[in-house]
Amino acid sequence: MNIGVDYYPEHWDESRWPVDAKLMREAGITFVRLAEFSWCKLEPTEGNYDFSWLDRALAVLHKEGIKSVLGTPTATPPAWLHERYPEIYPADAKKYRLGFGTRLQRCLNNEDMRRYSRLITETMAKHYAKNPAVAGWQTDNEFEGNLCYCETCAAKFREWLREKYGSLEALNEAWGTIFWSQEYSGWSQIPLPWEVKCGKSHNPSLQLDYRRFASESTVSFQHEQVEILRANAPEQFITHNMMGLHDSVDYFELGKDLDFVSWDNYPAGFWIQGEPTRSDLAHDVIRGIKGRNFWVMEEQSGITGWETMSRRPVPGQIRLWSWQAIAQGADLVQYFRWRSCLFGTEQYWHGILNHDGVPRRRYREIKGFSEELASLSAELDGSSPENSVAILNSYEQNWAFQIQPQAKGLLWWDQVRRYHDALGRAGVGTDVVPMGADLSKYRLVILPGWYLLRERDAEKLGAYVKAGGVLVVSARTGVKNELNTCRTEPLPGPIADLAGVEVDDYDPLGDATCPVTLADGTSLSASVWADALVPKGAETVASYAGGCFPGEAAVTRNETGKGSCWYFGTAGDAAFYDSLLSRVLEDSSIEPYRGLPPNVAAKYRVRNGATWLFLLNLGSAEASVPVHKGAKHLLGPEAEGDTVRLPAYGVAIYRI
Ligand code: GAL
Ligand code: ZN
Numbered sequence: 001m002n003i004g005v006d007y008y009p010e011h012w013d014e015s016r017w018p019v020d021a022k023l024m025r026e027a028g029i030t031f032v033r034l035a036e037f038s039w040c041k042l043e044p045t046e047g048n049y050d051f052s053w054l055d056r057a058l059a060v061l062h063k064e065g066i067k068s069v070l071g072t073p074t075a076t077p078p079a080w081l082h083e084r085y086p087e088i089y090p091a092d093a094k095k096y097r098l099g100f101g102t103r104l105q106r107c108l109n110n111e112d113m114r115r116y117s118r119l120i121t122e123t124m125a126k127h128y129a130k131n132p133a134v135a136g137w138q139t140d141n142e143f144e145g146n147l148c149y150c151e152t153c154a155a156k157f158r159e160w161l162r163e164k165y166g167s168l169e170a171l172n173e174a175w176g177t178i179f180w181s182q183e184y185s186g187w188s189q190i191p192l193p194w195e196v197k198c199g200k201s202h203n204p205s206l207q208l209d210y211r212r213f214a215s216e217s218t219v220s221f222q223h224e225q226v227e228i229l230r231a232n233a234p235e236q237f238i239t240h241n242m243m244g245l246h247d248s249v250d251y252f253e254l255g256k257d258l259d260f261v262s263w264d265n266y267p268a269g270f271w272i273q274g275e276p277t278r279s280d281l282a283h284d285v286i287r288g289i290k291g292r293n294f295w296v297m298e299e300q301s302g303i304t305g306w307e308t309m310s311r312r313p314v315p316g317q318i319r320l321w322s323w324q325a326i327a328q329g330a331d332l333v334q335y336f337r338w339r340s341c342l343f344g345t346e347q348y349w350h351g352i353l354n355h356d357g358v359p360r361r362r363y364r365e366i367k368g369f370s371e372e373l374a375s376l377s378a379e380l381d382g383s384s385p386e387n388s389v390a391i392l393n394s395y396e397q398n399w400a401f402q403i404q405p406q407a408k409g410l411l412w413w414d415q416v417r418r419y420h421d422a423l424g425r426a427g428v429g430t431d432v433v434p435m436g437a438d439l440s441k442y443r444l445v446i447l448p449g450w451y452l453l454r455e456r457d458a459e460k461l462g463a464y465v466k467a468g469g470v471l472v473v474s475a476r477t478g479v480k481n482e483l484n485t486c487r488t489e490p491l492p493g494p495i496a497d498l499a500g501v502e503v504d505d506y507d508p509l510g511d512a513t514c515p516v517t518l519a520d521g522t523s524l525s526a527s528v529w530a531d532a533l534v535p536k537g538a539e540t541v542a543s544y545a546g547g548c549f550p551g552e553a554a555v556t557r558n559e560t561g562k563g564s565c566w567y568f569g570t571a572g573d574a575a576f577y578d579s580l581l582s583r584v585l586e587d588s589s590i591e592p593y594r595g596l597p598p599n600v601a602a603k604y605r606v607r608n609g610a611t612w613l614f615l616l617n618l619g620s621a622e623a624s625v626p627v628h629k630g631a632k633h634l635l636g637p638e639a640e641g642d643t644v645r646l647p648a649y650g651v652a653i654y655r656i
Contacts, residue, residue, distance in 0.1 A: 004031030004334030009057035028370030036071020062133035090148035125232035136237035145248030146217035244282030262297035283328035298336035302350030316649035327603035327614035383607035407508035409528035422577035427593020449476030458494035466561030500538030500558030514547030531569030
């Protein structure tokens with residue numbers, strides 16, 4: 001277990017480097033990530049590489065025992081490259097071309113961009129392959145799906161479609177282009193979903209294929225870099241800094257080429273203030289990309305913001321976020337950035353040090369965390385979270401809901417979060433995994449609205465339930481096939497038999513609410529969506545008590561084989577999920593963490609039968625948490641009897 005920092009030696013006078021490196025070592029920092037935005041300094045003019053400054057910086061750091069992760073610098077192509085090849089600039093959906101002066105101003109399908117990306121990657125890999133200061137590589141920086149609308153992308157998209165469908169007849173049939181007389185008689189007629197002439201409402205099948213293509217474009221761009229790094233620097237690892245709940249690139253595909261994944265965590269970044277559960281979900285999403293531990297490549301270490309600023313992290317919060325990352329499977333927490341920059345767009349995105357470079361309270365807090373981590377490293381090394389609940393995740397479903405949100409509250413992460421938050425409140429650890437994962441290790445699997453349902457996936461879920469698993473299926477499952485056209489079977493399509501229900505009618509509620517009652521008389525409030533269910537073998541768990549479908553079934557449970565399949569025909573507020581999931585957990589023989597107060601997270605890491613419990617108070621008030629008798633106290637306040645009093649933003653760790 002390590003801590004690190006994102007460092008930009010090119011932003012500072014060389015005479016400062018040894019001061020920085022010494023301060024880093026004194027804080028327990030053993031890793032830095034660097035160079036990911038320094039192309040113009042590594043190759044100041046075409047073909048003239050100058051790595052001497054980076055060599056010197058690495059040596060200064062290494063002297064203090066610090067290892068480096070080098071970023072391939074392709075997120076910021078230099079001005080000379082754009083001047084020579086202006087077609088590298090990507091075009092937006094209105095066909096407007098981006099210009100110079102920001103970052104990511106490149107189309108990943110452009111052949112010149114690719115050639116120069118391969119060249120700089122290969123030259124760096126050869127130069128650094130044997131450098132003992134270099135531990136590994138980060139590809140590019142925060143890849144996004146290549147949502148570019150340039151002519152190169154249009155041509156490549158058509159090639160991609162030809163490959164996929166074989167003939168125009170097949171494509172016309174698959175997309176239903178007879179609608180509004182859109183049948184294509186030549187490949188060149190097929191548009192990208194350009195907004196300028198057609199607005200946003202293109203054929204949904206075309207839109208989904210474009211999203212798949214845009215994601216694959218990024219994956220294949222990264223793949224070229226990975227092949228070069230593997231061939232030239234085989235002893236160094238390869239990772240990428242993902243963005244948590246980002247969704248324009250399929251992270252499962254992007255992750256396949258990596259040794260492990262990393263992500264950038266800004267829990268109180270200025271755009272997500274007041275959403276304390278977002279990092280909790282994002283850590284689980286990221287761990288699920290490869291089903292293993294990960295790194296935090298950038299962790300918030302101060303006030304964030306470009307033109308305006310967030311509130312400062314409250315003292316103790318940086319330490320709390322760091323332990324939260326470890327608790328959920330991080331093996332390294334690296335802070336962004338070492339020192340706040342004096343110039344450029346991110347002057348106010350603060351680092352550990354302020355502009356003055358003097359170690360102050362955030363430096364001391366991080367140093368304190370690193371001492372705590374070091375004291376527990378021997379305990380925790382090699383451990384990882386292991387959970388008996390999985391939520392299934394899919395980028396393709398996510399895109400389909402973006403293309404047609406249908407009703408407020410149905411967007412993918414909204415759906416996932418409602419379940420994930422409720423499981424978090426119950427203190428039940430959750431994995432977030434792809435449909436292809438081995439489900440047999442889970443007692444409970446949750447399927448958010450699996451809008452595009454393939455038969456083989458329905459069969460896989462059926463086999464999981466029959467073997468004894470508990471499955472929760474959500475409304476809007478099985479509406480479509482993978483072409484993004486509607487199915488003809490009664491809903492929920494290929495999973496209807498397993499759920500033992502048929503959807504007779506539905507009402508897209510959005511913000512509207514509708515009362516629901518459970519058999520024991522509990523009343524709850526439903527919203528977002530309402531399916532009117534006709535049980536076909538399933539028992540009714542909850543019924544609408546007025547509103548759209550009075551007396552009709554809203555939530556059902558069907559026993560099949562050794563397991564059971566629940567169908568949630570509607571969604572709701574926190575109380576709705578807390579109440580229903582407590583029944584689902586009981587059905588799955590999963591014990592919740594009884595008495596866990598609001599805003600306190602309970603997370604577990606395990607290794608060879610040993611289990612560590614992390615209690616994290618994400619809230620701003622003291623909380624009393626019951627603790628298992630006999631738990632061995634390792635960090636934080638000691639329990640009094642069987643209760644521990646966690647201060648605001650406090651952390652306690654036990655071996656249980
Ligand atoms: C991240 C990015 C960093 C930096 C930071 C603050 O998303 O990877 O390079 O820009 O945000 O804006
Ligand atoms: Zn393009």
